[in-house]
Amino acid sequence: MPRAKQDGGTRWRWVSATAFLAGFVFIREITRTEEARMVADAALALAALGYAAGLFLLGREGGGPGRALREFLALGGALSLLIAYSPAAEYLARPLLVRPDVDRADAIVVLGGGVHPNGALTGGSLERTLHGAGLYRRGMAPRVIFSGGVVGEAPRPEADAMAELAGHLGVPREAMLLERTSGTTYENAVEVTRLMRSRGLRRALLVTSPTHMYRSQLAFRRQGVEVLPAPVHTRGGLRYALEGRGGLFYAAIHEYGGLVWYKLRGRI
Numbered sequence: 001m002p003r004a005k006q007d008g009g010t011r012w013r014w015v016s017a018t019a020f021l022a023g024f025v026f027i028r029e030i031t032r033t034e035e036a037r038m039v040a041d042a043a044l045a046l047a048a049l050g051y052a053a054g055l056f057l058l059g060r061e062g063g064g065p066g067r068a069l070r071e072f073l074a075l076g077g078a079l080s081l082l083i084a085y086s087p088a089a090e091y092l093a094r095p096l097l098v099r100p101d102v103d104r105a106d107a108i109v110v111l112g113g114g115v116h117p118n119g120a121l122t123g124g125s126l127e128r129t130l131h132g133a134g135l136y137r138r139g140m141a142p143r144v145i146f147s148g149g150v151v152g153e154a155p156r157p158e159a160d161a162m163a164e165l166a167g168h169l170g171v172p173r174e175a176m177l178l179e180r181t182s183g184t185t186y187e188n189a190v191e192v193t194r195l196m197r198s199r200g201l202r203r204a205l206l207v208t209s210p211t212h213m214y215r216s217q218l219a220f221r222r223q224g225v226e227v228l229p230a231p232v233h234t235r236g237g238l239r240y241a242l243e244g245r246g247g248l249f250y251a252a253i254h255e256y257g258g259l260v261w262y263k264l265r266g267r268i
Contacts, residue, residue: 089246089248089249089252092249092253093248093251096210096213096252096255096256097213097231098210098213098214098217098231099229100230101230102135102140102205102230103140104139105203105228106142106143106196106202106204107141107145107177107203107204108132108135108136108141108205108230109147109192109204109205109206109207109220110132110145110146110207111128111148111185111188111207111208111212111216112125112148112157112158112159113125113127113128113158113208113212114151114152114154114158115154115156115158115161116154117152117154118155119161120161121158121162124209125158126165127233128209128232129162129165129166129169130165130169131207131230131233132146132166133165133166135205136166136170136171137169137170137171143175143177143201144171144175144177145177145178145179145192145196146158146159146162146176146179147179147192148180148182148183149179149180149182149183149187151183157180159178159179159180160178160180163176163178179192185212185215185216185219185258185262186267189216189219189223189225190223192204192225193220193224193225196225202225203226203227203228204225204226204227205227206227206228206230207230207232208231208232209231209232209251211252212255214255214259215255215258215259215268217229218259218262218268219262219268222268
């Protein structure tokens with residue numbers, strides 16, 4: 001086959017495959033019902049696999065130094081599409097989820113989820129603070145412990161930022177205890193345990209994100225604290241609680257890595 005004709009055919013297949021996949025994305029985005037979205041997601045996942053296979057084969061046809069790059073981009077793009085438009089992230093995160101066990105306790109422990117460089121709470125910290133304050137207003141515990149130090153480029157400890165918001169939500173300052181030194185989940189557990197024992201507190205409701213709860217619960221129990229899991233509520237499903245499926249996928253991978261590391265270090 002002449003080279004020019006072969007290149008034209010290859011180019012046409014690239015354009016056709018891209019247009020086909022873009023059509024699936026458009027259909028999925030204009031779909032309104034959850035049932036229809038599930039069908040669209042499944043179809044899009046299959047289309048993404050076909051798209052990856054097509055690009056992979058086209059890359060093999062081309063040869064030369066650009067072949068490896070084309071194959072890498074094809075597989076990477078397909079993986080991104082699968083994460084974004086298939087239930088893969090939800091299936092990956094599901095084993096990490098812990099059933100809530102909300103009951104009266106001596107304290108509500110709220111773990112920090114980050115503070116932006118401008119001092120504002122990240123979405124994770126905001127959700128946790130709202131949930132912890134809600135548990136306090138329901139009378140689930142007389143104390144709220146906010147745990148988290150200065151992490152990254154944050155200008156103040158996570159505990160201070162969360163306590164400030166909790167005060168506006170009706171939690172009195174005298175009901176709050178602040179743990180301002182921890183920077184990891186393990187340090188959360190160690191420092192909060194020390195604070196609880198100094199105040200004679202034995203049982204705590206533990207508030208954190210759904211995927212973070214399993215490792216957090218194990219870390220606290222390793223310190224000898226009785227904790228009851230109280231993960232944050234998620235509106236619209238798990239995948240939307242962490243800024244989409246991409247965020248959920250990253251959070252799950254992070255937690256699995258954290259579990260392995262903490263097990264090796266004897267922290268859980």
